[in-house]
Amino acid sequence: MSSANVEHFDPELLRALPDTGPVVMANMLRFRARSRDGNGSGWDAYQRYSAAVIKLIKACGGTVVWAGDVEGVALGVPGENRWDYMVLVRYPSRADFIAMVTSAKYAAANVHRLNGAEDHVILAVKQTHAKLSG
Numbered sequence: 001m002s003s004a005n006v007e008h009f010d011p012e013l014l015r016a017l018p019d020t021g022p023v024v025m026a027n028m029l030r031f032r033a034r035s036r037d038g039n040g041s042g043w044d045a046y047q048r049y050s051a052a053v054i055k056l057i058k059a060c061g062g063t064v065v066w067a068g069d070v071e072g073v074a075l076g077v078p079g080e081n082r083w084d085y086m087v088l089v090r091y092p093s094r095a096d097f098i099a100m101v102t103s104a105k106y107a108a109a110n111v112h113r114l115n116g117a118e119d120h121v122i123l124a125v126k127q128t129h130a131k132l133s134g
Contacts, residue, residue: 007114011098014124019094024065026123027087036115045116046085052109060100062091094124 031042039045057063065088073081091097100106113120 009101011102014094014098017094017124021093022127023091023094023097024125024127025089025091025097026125027085027089028070028083028121028123029085029087029117030082030119031084031116032118035112039115042116042118043084045112049109049112049116052112053106056100056103056106056109057089057091060091060096062089062096062100064088065090097124 029046031046033042034040035042035045037045054064067085067087070083070086072078091100101110
């Protein structure tokens with residue numbers, strides 16, 4: 001996979017979906033061995049991104065629901081599904097997510113994500129069932 005997924009965002013795709021309540025953004029990331037800016041690893045760059053973006057997430061009413069290290073592919077083709085980290089972030093609405101990721105503050109923080117992530121896919125997920133607590 002190329003870094004095209006890391007840099008491609010089309011808010012019109014999300015605006016076309018019904019915005020009837022909370023949405024979870026399922027983030028799947030693969031990190032570079034070295035950050036593109038030479039400042040540590042891809043993980044280090046992602047941590048700089050996360051420190052800035054968590055403030056923006058909270059400011060729009062969002063929250064990190066769950067995060068974890070990917071250990072391997074249980075079902076699927078391993079070579080086509082190599083991810084290092086997954087994060088589930090809940091936003092009050094798609095509009096809140098779009099407003100955040102199109103803001104100037106997000107653009108400033110996003111430099112670190114671009115430096116650190118070799119690939120990053122975000123899936124917009126409408127909840128139909130949950131048993132997670134907290």
